[in-house]
Structure formats: C-alpha cells, structure tokens
C-alpha cells in the first residue's frame with residue numbers, strides 16, 4: 001500500500017479554506033488504497049476505466065461518490081449509470097443523449113461536465129468553444145430531462161511552461177463564467193474541474209474549484 005497520508009492531510013488543509021473539492025484519482029490502484037483514504041474522510045474518488053470502476057465499486061462503501069474522469073464510450077454508459085456521481089469527460093451531444101437514456105432507465109438524474117480541449121496536444125479529447133456553444137444553445141438539449149450539465153472539465157498541456165498552462169486553464173474558466181448564468185433548465189454551471197498533481201496549484205489560481213489528483217496521493221502509477 002502506498003497512500004501518502006501526510007500529502008493528503010496537507011492538501012486538504014490547503015483546499016478546504018478555498019472551497020476546492022478534491023477528487024482522489026485511484027485508477028490502477030488497489031481497493032485497499034481507496035479504503036485507506038476513505039478512513040481519513042475522503043469520499044470523492046475518480047476512475048478512468050469503466051471495467052475497473054465496475055469491479056471496484058461493489059467492494060467499497062456505498063457512500064463513495066464515484067467520478068468518471070476518463071474518455072467514455074457511448075456503449076459503456078450503461079455499466080456506470082446506476083451509481084456514477086459525476087461524469088467529467090462529456091465531449092459530444094451523442095454521449096450526452098446516451099447518458100440521458102441510461103439515466104431514465106435507472107430513474108435518476110446524472111450530472112456531467114463538458115470536457116473542453118484547451119491543450120496544444122492533439123491527443124487530448126474535448127470540445128472547442130464553438131462546440132460547447134452548439135451543445136448549450138442547441139434546441140435538443142432541453143429534451144434531455146435526466147442529464148444535468150454542471151460544469152466544465154479540462155486538461156492542460158503537459159509542459160513545464162507555467163504561463164502556457166495558465167493560459168490554457170483560463171480558456172476553460174472564461175467559458176465557465178460565460179455560462180454561469182445560462183438560462184437553460186438542465187444547465188447549472190457549478191464545477192470547474194481543472195488541475196492534476198503537477199498543475200493543481202496553477203489551476204486553483206485560475207479559478208478551479210474541483211481538482212483531480214492521483215499520483216501525489218497514491219504514488220506513481222506503473
């Protein structure tokens with residue numbers, strides 16, 4: 001087991017006065033590590049892979065709030081729809097529609113974040129400004145009664161250039177602010193999910209109120 005208890009406690013002390021939520025990213029880590037952080041009070045955990053999440057969830061306490069932070073394929077939504085707390089990586093209307101469909105089947109409302117592409121790297125997923133506008137202003141959106149868009153999620157470039165990272169985070173922040181008072185029934189911009197182990201300090205300075213941190217808490221992934 002490799003949970004860094006001291007790092008967790010220091011991080012919570014730093015985040016709590018700022019009202020920033022921590023999603024502990026437990027992908028590839030054993031359930032024992034999750035239990036160790038749970039024992040310290042952590043309830044929000046993030047996973048990237050559907051199969052891994054579906055395997056872990058029944059082994060762990062039912063009051064854990066599971067965040068799906070990976071790239072989600074439409075055909076896999078059904079496996080996490082019964083219990084997922086927040087889906088961070090929604091990058092198409094098609095996926096939004098499927099989440100709504102599965103939410104209806106499970107008689108619940110599923111909250112999601114739209115993923116914006118802000119990094120220079122082409123490999124990252126996400127919507128640009130115009131595509132976010134299309135979804136949020138689209139006439140079809142109000143028909144999706146069981147899905148609620150509650151914010152924006154983004155990943156910055158993996159670079160040492162702090163100014164570049166800051167510039168990218170601020171693109172997401174601008175869109176988040178623009179839609180903060182959006183008058184659509186199922187859009188309530190509340191969460192700006194920006195920042196990982198390496199760049200969460202910059203993210204919080206740029207207005208992030210939800211960070212996704214893995215390796216700093218659980219150690220490096222192999």
Ligand SMILES: *Cc1c(COP(=O)(O)O)cnc(C)c1O
Pocket residue numbers: 025027048069070155195196197198212213214215216
């Ligand atoms: C893995 C991952 C994280 C956590 O990364 P660390 O560098 O380990 O903190 C955060 N967000 C997403 C989308 C991830 O895939």
